[in-house]
Amino acid sequence: MIWQDLYREFITLFVVIDPIGTIPVYLYAAKGVKPELRVKFALRAVLIAACVLLAFLVIGQIILETLGLRLGSFQVAGGIVLFLFALDMIFGQSKPATEIEMAERDDLSGAVFPLAMPSIASPGAILAVVILTDNHRTSVSEQTVTALILVSILALTFLLLLLATRIQKVIGDTGASVISRIMGLVLATVAIDAIINGLISLDLVALFAN
Known part of the structure; x- marks a missing residue:
């Protein structure tokens, strides 16, 4: 593989995994x-996410x-899931102090959904590793090498997720709530874009247009 191919693969995987875009999902x-x-x-x-992506790579x-x-089917399905999650980020009500205290839990199930999947190991990332x-x-x-x-x-x-924890400590619960809603809008946009791209891949947009 030449350097140009390595650069192309790095950019492709970086975009579909989107480490920066994962930060608001992690904070939420x-x-x-x-x-x-x-x-x-x-x-x-x-x-x-690594296990899922490496398994699909193999x-x-x-x-x-x-x-x-x-x-296209993966993109539409993943986009719908992300959109529903984005709606929860935008319209979810802030928790009162007692509820927040009760939510301080040892359960780490949220690491699977929505963080590992479909945020990090997104449908686009899964298909990207298969194609590459x-x-x-x-x-x-x-x-x-891939x-x-x-x-x-x-x-x-x-590493970015570790920094996100420090950021949350600095901005506090109010700042985190504001950022969560703003990034929810961004995530909703990304989700709609994924759905549209999926429909285009399935030629359904052209079908509706006719």
Whole structure:
């Protein structure tokens, strides 16, 4: 693989995983987790996302070809899930003090949904790793390099999530609530864009236009 290919793959995976865009999702999903458990929360989310993405990198193409699934279907489904989550971020009411205290929990299930999936290991990211490691076009060594690029981006995502915790401590609950709603709007926009791209991939936009 030449440097141009490495750069292209890095940019592609960085965009579809979107480490920066994952920060508001993390702040929202982790707001009820005890502060001393948030590092573990972020680590679990990244590790789960890594397992999912690496699994699809290895056997994803076989699964998709067997089931006959298309990228557009993944994009539409993922976009709908993200949009529903964005609505909760925008319209969700602030918790009273007693409810926040009750929410300080040891349960880290939020690391799976929505943080690990569909935020980090998004449908776009899953399909991207499958496309970049096409068994018909790339060798095992090239797929290994792609896997290393993927792991490096996930490591960067984890570091950004750790910084997000510090940011939340500085801005407080009010600031976090404001940011959550603003980023909810951004996430809703991203979700709608994913749905539209999925419909275009499925040729449904042209069908509706006619």
